[in-house]
Amino acid sequence: TIEELFKNKRIKYRVNYIDDDIYILGDYDKLKQVLINVLKNSVESKDNNLKIEIDNHLLRNEICISIKDNGCGIKDLEHIGKGYSSKCEGMGIGTTFSKNIIDKHNGKIIYETIQNEGTTVNILLPLFK
Helix, strand or coil, X not given: CCHHHHHHCCCEEEEECCCCCCCCCCCHHHHHHHHHHHHHXXXXXXXXXXXXXXXXXXXXXXXXXXXXXXXXXXXXXXXXXXXXXXXXXXXXHHHHHHHHHHHHCCCEEEEEEECCCEEEEEEEEEXXX
């Protein structure tokens, strides 16, 4: 879904994923929208030479999906997921929506950021057994 945007904006990206069947109990469309929101925020974080890395790995009984960019970072990290935005465009509702969806899936969404160096978003979801 987002690959065409990456190509149009000449974004360098790398995807590394577990090549095993992994099952989670959840709403596919809503979880897909969360990933699109996070990737869209990464795309909007820098105009030139943007690099995005998408990884996943297993942690005990969870899958961790990690999206890392080399964008401008998040200025007010404590406001993430509360309907606040420091972006020039947008109202910040994407992060609030994403947090609510991940919460409803008994997961966590964790933001790590360094100003002018980038942001990593880790989405942790429980595995279905």
